[in-house]
Amino acid sequence: xxxxxxxxxxxxxxxxxxxxxLLLSTLGAAYLPLGGGNLVVGVAIAATKAxxxxxxxxxxxxxxxxIKLAAAAGIVWLTFMFALTLSDVLARLxxx
Amino acid sequence: xxxxxxxxxxxxxxxxxxxxxxxxxxxxxxxxxxLFFGSLLLLYTVDRISHPQAFIxxxxxxxxWYGTINTAVLMTSSLTMAVxxxxxxxDMRRLTIWCLSATVALGMIFLVLKGFEYAEDFDKHLWxxxxxxxxxxxxxxxxxxxxxxxxxxxIHLTIGLGLIGRLIxxxxxxxxxxxxxxxxxxxxxxxxxxxxxxxxxxxxIYLMGRS
Numbered sequence: 001x002x003x004x005x006x007x008x009x010x011x012x013x014x015x016x017x018x019x020x021x022l023l024l025s026t027l028g029a030a031y032l033p034l035g036g037g038n039l040v041v042g043v044a045i046a047a048t049k050a051x052x053x054x055x056x057x058x059x060x061x062x063x064x065x066x067i068k069l070a071a072a073a074g075i076v077w078l079t080f081m082f083a084l085t086l087s088d089v090l091a092r093l094x095x096x
Numbered sequence: 097x098x099x100x101x102x103x104x105x106x107x108x109x110x111x112x113x114x115x116x117x118x119x120x121x122x123x124x125x126x127x128x129x130x131l132f133f134g135s136l137l138l139l140y141t142v143d144r145i146s147h148p149q150a151f152i153x154x155x156x157x158x159x160x161w162y163g164t165i166n167t168a169v170l171m172t173s174s175l176t177m178a179v180x181x182x183x184x185x186x187d188m189r190r191l192t193i194w195c196l197s198a199t200v201a202l203g204m205i206f207l208v209l210k211g212f213e214y215a216e217d218f219d220k221h222l223w224x225x226x227x228x229x230x231x232x233x234x235x236x237x238x239x240x241x242x243x244x245x246x247x248x249x250x251i252h253l254t255i256g257l258g259l260i261g262r263l264i265x266x267x268x269x270x271x272x273x274x275x276x277x278x279x280x281x282x283x284x285x286x287x288x289x290x291x292x293x294x295x296x297x298x299x300x301i302y303l304m305g306r307s
Contacts, residue, residue: 057177057291058284
């Protein structure tokens with residue numbers, strides 16, 4: 001029983017450590033003069049952290065195909081919403 | 097053996113099917129939550145594209161330390177929640193309840209820190225309106241999104257605290273069995289989503305205009 005409690009802690013603390021390292025690197029990177037790159041780095045690191053939580057803490061990596069489809073549906077519709085709206089917004093901006 | 101009532105509910109005939117149904121249901125709900133927060137983030141994106149300088153100036157006014165510490169607090173609460181959920185599967189009742197309690201404590205720390213941060217924001221006149229601190233009117237767009245996003249997130253987190261608190265009380269008094277109970281997994285998944293949303297908000301709110 002103790003060994004498996006140890007295994008549970010060990011497995012999850014590794015994920016947590018990765019999240020902490022990513023948090024510190026995104027905090028540090030925010031102070032670097034990267035111009036527009038600051039936003040790209042910030043969002044990319046946030047996406048990596050979110051992916052770690054979803055895949056490992058939420059167990060999507062080992063989940064059934066049906067569950068993966070449900071999660072993917074959220075991302076797919078989100079992508080459509082952003083793509084269609086931004087195609088309009090960005091086109092107006094470049095014409096103005 | 098536990099004296100708690102069995103986990104299996106109508107209309108399910110097998111626990112495995114019930115668990116699949118519950119997990120599928122919460123993921124569909126979480127996908128809809130992603131769209132809910134996504135629509136606010138889309139508004140943020142469009143406003144930011146239209147007023148890039150105002151957003152950077154306004155973002156600089158947020159308190160990066162409250163934001164960063166709260167991100168760490170919430171990530172740690174996700175760790176204890178993940179351990180609680182996996183311990184429940186492995187029938188480690190005490191570890192489950194201990195970790196659920198730690199998750200609630202961390203969630204409350206988050207809310208207290210957020211409260212102090214809000215008080216500071218009010219002192220700095222960062223509430224959009226007549227006495228708003230910044231000259232550029234577009235900076236108010238950033239701060240109306242700031243209050244909306246963090247406020248809606250805090251409401252989600254508070255609901256999560258209620259759901260976990262319920263598991264602690266019911267599980268602690270053996271009114272429900274925690275082992276293999278889909279309610280534990282569903283609550284854990286909801287909590288993790290609240291964490292994921294904060295992780296996404298963090299660079300968009302706190303990390304701008306620092307360089």
